[in-house]
Amino acid sequence: MLEMMIMTLFMVVYLDWLIISNFLVLMFLYSILNLNKIGPDLLSLIMIMLSIWLILMMILSVDELEKKTFLIFLFIFMFYSLQFCFFSKSLIYFYISFEMSVLPILLILFGWGYQPDRIEAGFYLLCYTVIFSLPFLVGVYFLDFDFQLKSNFITTMVFISGFLVKLPMFGFHLWLPRAHVEAPVYGSMILAGVMLKLGGYGIVKITFFLGDLLLSNSSMLIIFSIMGGVYLSAICFTQSDLKMLIAYSSIVHMSLVISGLLTFKEIGLMGAMSMMIGHGLCSSGLFCVLGFTYNRSHSRSIYINKGYMKIIPICSLWWFLFCSSNLSFPPCLNLPGEILLLLSILGWSLEMLILGVFLNFLSSMYSIYLYSFSQHGLSTQFFSFPVFNLRESFILFMHWLPLNMLILDLSLMSFN
Template sequence: MLKIMLPTIMLLPTALLSPPKSLWSNTTMHSLLIALVSLQWLTPSYLPHKNLTTWAGIDQISSPLLALSCWLLPLMILASQNHLQHEPLSRKRLFITTIITVQPFIILAFSATELTLFYITFEATLIPTLILITRWGNQPERLSAGIYLLLYTLISSLPLLITILYLHSQTGTLLLPLLKLTPPPMLTNSWPTSLMTLALLLAFMVKAPLYGLHLWLPKAHVEAPIAGSMLLAALLLKLGGYGIMRTTLLMTHPNPLQYPFLTLALWGALMTSSVCLRQTDLKSLIAYSSVSHMGLVIAATMIQTHWSFSGAMILMISHGLTSSMLFCLANSNYERTHSRILLLTRGLQPILPLMTTWWLLANLTNMALPPTTNFMAEMTIMTSLFNWSPLTIILTGTATFLTASYTLFMFLVTQRGPLPNHITLIQNSTTREHTLMTLHIAPLLLLILKPELIA
């Protein structure tokens, strides 16, 4: 654990003390080395925990998410380079420092075996994200987006803190391995139990986000800089799914709350897919597609079977890489056309043919085309939901159909059609952008060969 944590913390002096000319290359290379070392966490183990200490440990649920969070740090730095090229040096250093600060918190949140540490790190990720959105966002609405994010997260996490404190007073421990061995006394079927379960799940449902609690997400995505969008879509949403996985394991199985949550999640997947079909803003479209995919993850985690957990984990990793890549592509369009409106940025295929290839690959993985890991995940989730109740096939089937529809719509509108008259001069795609897309798509394609690493 420390062989990842210490180099990650040492990235801060690297960002603050590197000479101006080699600032980007030093931080990118350093974080890429950390990402490559973190891949050792994916090695399958027959033990329930690897590297178990009194405060942290890595198991099959956390190792794929830890590897994903380390992998995305160099990609965020790489994606932000063009966005910050005209900024003064002090602002560049501060930006990179802010991105790096999130990383240790995310690593600790995913590996914490003690609920208090998990709660503190879960909340601590909010501060750098808020700074990123409000300080480096694009539009004047970035402050209201930051307030939305803050209010939703803080209001939902206060009940979680109270529940954790109550749990400690009842059981005398907050260690997850011990809590699994000794079912807490509050897990008897009564209305206070349902209230506690609701409080435990609410913070994660907002973070995931569940349909109805998702209104902060499109605003935050649209206003955030590219690194903020990647961080939100690929990692912070996964904290919600991970938290639900961890807390549902502590609950008794016939949980009365699973019905409203499941209904909302599946209905949300359907509704947000429909919303995507009539979006005019490219980043907003990708943000709503994230809500749709995470709806399937929430539905899968609520039924608590091995198959559904496996499907939810594969979908979280696949979606993390896919949505991050889509945001990078949307950003590369925005940097050239200075607009995110779909009608004003259409017909780019003749001008940027190689970027069209990346768009096609990202869209095919987003619509879960076989044999991608997204397809494996969606099929596993749909099968386990169908096994739980055959009626769910109506909602999941329609949601899958709508996902394919809006993905094709997004690809056709951005790449095909007549070129708008106002686009006269456009900058060529760069090696940096192609490297960024390759580093996104390569893990997705390689995981097709060995999906059990993340299942």
């Protein structure tokens, strides 16, 4: 897919919002024509298509007053680094692009964040992603010079700690809620939609080189990830900040993805891909509808954002559609993803049944909690808000449509 990367470089010359939007649409159509690939190339192509789709939604979500040349340059730079990351065959090139993709998010957070705390949130983001991925660079050096690697847990963590931070796994997750809370709408959309999926893609990529090493030392990570997901599901019920609640729900879903990938079963890989694509669209849509709500109420508090069913019924409709998708209600793509991941985990160990059921129960309940507490009840604002305009409804619809239509053909998740 070298032609896509060269075409993207030419777009940097124009830096026009309309031209780049049309270019991304053409790139998406071109990617559809290449869906006949199999194996790792298909995985890379699907992740690129998800990136194109969500960057298009980001461009549409930017207000006219915020459309600066430097911002569209950051979008293109982010897209180029993601292409480089997903299409690179060498581990050292993958590491460079993996770290390069953090820069646009960091600059968007610093330049367009909401509060002065964005400096601290950006510092968290930079420290976690760079420090924990540095051992991976050392591991790549060992592989290139054919060092004899010991099959132990420490060696395993050297290679995958950077990916666990990116997903993120419980214990490595402290940067994510801070970054989400301070980021603008389009920053949260790409952060939850694509950047978190880089960790899952990295784990899949490293298994082609060190599959046996990871398989022999993955038991502790699977158990710890599931238990962390259960704990964070309970934490979601204590959040009063809507954005923080959605950010924690992303970590809960990714805990299932980590566990399913580390079982090294085919249904685990299929379930992880379904969950990553479904969660990318669903979580991006949730942050998007929350951003549109925030533009009206100027608050993310669950105690202030109440009673929208009476004030803005169309807002409650979109909240219902995305909250129901967040709890894997059919025909959402998250549903086959959760089923396949649970089957993969139970095939690995039947003793995980109780934890898996408890995790799914709690993750369903906090989605219901999110919707009911934010849309029902009496509003504390005694004035009306403007309804969602056509642009906002179109953006949300373009999140919801692929999220619920892709379940009609799950053969895309099969890499045979």
